[in-house]
Every structure is written in C-alpha cells, then in structure tokens.
Amino acid sequence: MLLNKLNRLINTIWQQPASYAFQQPLLQQVEIERLRHLAEKPFNPPAHQHEVEHRQYGDLRSVYRGYGLDYEESRPYQAGDEMRFMNWRLSARSNDLYMKVFREERRPSVFILIDRRQSMRFGSQSRLKVTQATRISAYLAFVAKRQNSPIAGAVLNEVTEWVPEASGETGIYNLLKASNAACPPLENENNEVSLNHTLRLLLNMLVHGSIIYLISDFHDLDSSSHPLLLQLSEEHKVIAINISDSIEKDLSQASSVSIYNPENNGVIYLNEKNDSLNKQYQHDAELHFSNIKKTITQYGIDFVDIDTEEDNFEKKIPIA
Numbered sequence: 001m002l003l004n005k006l007n008r009l010i011n012t013i014w015q016q017p018a019s020y021a022f023q024q025p026l027l028q029q030v031e032i033e034r035l036r037h038l039a040e041k042p043f044n045p046p047a048h049q050h051e052v053e054h055r056q057y058g059d060l061r062s063v064y065r066g067y068g069l070d071y072e073e074s075r076p077y078q079a080g081d082e083m084r085f086m087n088w089r090l091s092a093r094s095n096d097l098y099m100k101v102f103r104e105e106r107r108p109s110v111f112i113l114i115d116r117r118q119s120m121r122f123g124s125q126s127r128l129k130v131t132q133a134t135r136i137s138a139y140l141a142f143v144a145k146r147q148n149s150p151i152a153g154a155v156l157n158e159v160t161e162w163v164p165e166a167s168g169e170t171g172i173y174n175l176l177k178a179s180n181a182a183c184p185p186l187e188n189e190n191n192e193v194s195l196n197h198t199l200r201l202l203l204n205m206l207v208h209g210s211i212i213y214l215i216s217d218f219h220d221l222d223s224s225s226h227p228l229l230l231q232l233s234e235e236h237k238v239i240a241i242n243i244s245d246s247i248e249k250d251l252s253q254a255s256s257v258s259i260y261n262p263e264n265n266g267v268i269y270l271n272e273k274n275d276s277l278n279k280q281y282q283h284d285a286e287l288h289f290s291n292i293k294k295t296i297t298q299y300g301i302d303f304v305d306i307d308t309e310e311d312n313f314e315k316k317i318p319i320a
Helices: 003-011 019-022 029-039 089-094 129-146 168-177 194-207 225-235 275-297
Strands: 056-064 072-074 098-106 110-115 153-155 160-166 212-215 236-242 256-261 266-269 302-309
Touching: 029 129, 029 194, 089 098, 089 168, 110 129, 110 168, 110 194, 129 153, 129 168, 129 212, 129 302, 153 168, 153 194, 160 168, 160 194, 194 225, 225 275, 236 275, 275 302
Parallel strands: 110 153, 110 212, 212 236, 236 302
Antiparallel strands: 056 098, 072 098, 153 160, 256 266
C-alpha cells in the first residue's frame, strides 16, 4: 500500500537536520513543571474493574483476603486469630467459633510504556511524536504519584529499557530519565524491538490488576497482537494512547513541508498538487488508522488518538 511506502520514508526523516537538537532532552524543566501542576488539577477517576494483586495497601478491591472493609465470608476459628473479627452471631447459632474474613484493599501499580522507535521520531510541525509521548508519560507519572500508586514502565528504543517500580518522586525520576533522553535518529530501524515482544514480556511481569498505559503509534500491530491485547485486557486496566501527526492522516497538509533525509543528506519536497497521490494516500491512511483502532478497542481497551500539536491532551486521557 502507498501508506506503507510513505511510512517507511517517515521512519527515516527529520524536519531539521541540525545535529545539536539531537543532543537535547525532549522536555525542558519548565515544561516538566507545567505538567506537574497540570496533574494537580481535580479529576474523578472511574471505578477500577480488576481485582488488584499488588502488595501496597490502598482503596481498591484486591485478590487478598484478610483485614479490610469488604466482608467476604466466615471461616472456623484458628489459634492466634484476633477476637475483634469474631463472627459472634454465626458462632452463637452454630456453637462453634467463626471468624469474619474480609477482602483487603490495595493500590494498583501504574505501568507506562513509551514508544521511542524510529516511526515516533517524526513531526511535521513543532513537535515530534516521541516528544508528545514523553509529555503524556510525564503527566501520567505525576498523576500516579498524586494517587500514591507505584510507577514502573518500559521505553522502546532499539531494545526495551525497563524502568523499575518505585513510588513518589523516585518513580517519576526513573521514568523521566529513560523517556526524556536525547532522541537522535536510530542507526537501523530493522533492529528495533517489536511492540509484540514487549507485550509478551509484560504478561509474565505484571501482577494482576495493574493499570497499563500504552503510548505509541502502534505501526507494527499485526495478527499476532490480538491474543496479547486480549490477555492484557482480561488481567489489567489498559489504556492505549495513539500518537499521530497531521501529515500522516492528510498529505494535503504537507504543502509547505520539506523534510531532511539522513540516508543521502538530501531534502524531500512533498508535492501538494498531486491530487491522485493525495486521494490514494488519504484512503490508505484512513484504513490504516481505522484498523489500529479496531484491533485495540475490540478487547475493551480504551483508545485515545492524540495529535502531536495537542496541548490540552489531558482532557482526552481517561485516568484509571
């Protein structure tokens, strides 16, 4: 398809070849602090639908039974049980001692996956897709801290960089250190880690009931992604955040864009007057993005599409 050919071109282009820009962090401190303040605004998170296996105490229903607020069942008394949890009514009726067992409340961990692969290192206007992904991940990390949730993550480059779980400012620092690093063009996109590979690893790593944010352009979703997304959605709360650039959806918006091609140090000028090319591209692009959304949402995963130039993205992202 025409879109696939253009996507391969997009995977190797930057608007500005200035090498100094490649050495700078994606976000400056003033932007990070703005995102911190943004995360402090009030919001009402929806009810969490998955029982939590994480060990940190909180206010969500967990898989653990013990001392909590939600009565689960009664069981026979065992030596060492605390008398304050005795089920006196049942004990009186049965002439045996019974204890109340409660469902404990725990706090789920927040796992944020940030895609920094070659297709994310593109932007037709003032911001790269990977920069927008980093902004969103920082905002979500600040929200997690506000909710007292542990933070962990993964950053997809040529390999997957795992961010260890931590709470508070440590969790935010670990995530930003990995996601906000300088982002030069990758040497060989063919050696990139696949999204599916990382999702398979997540299935074996995360405890049940985690909150997962997937921030990517999902360009390499395929048929083998389906069982992975299904299992993730059954065990965790998953939110997919698709990062896109306006030029990827509508070639006619590229009328004044010239882009640098590092393969030959040349400049590519997109032809705004080629109507047949624009129509074919428009058709392929609509099909491409529609298939991504359909693949993800059919398993009950929340799907949000965010453009690189959106500043108020927080209004679109569901907070779990």
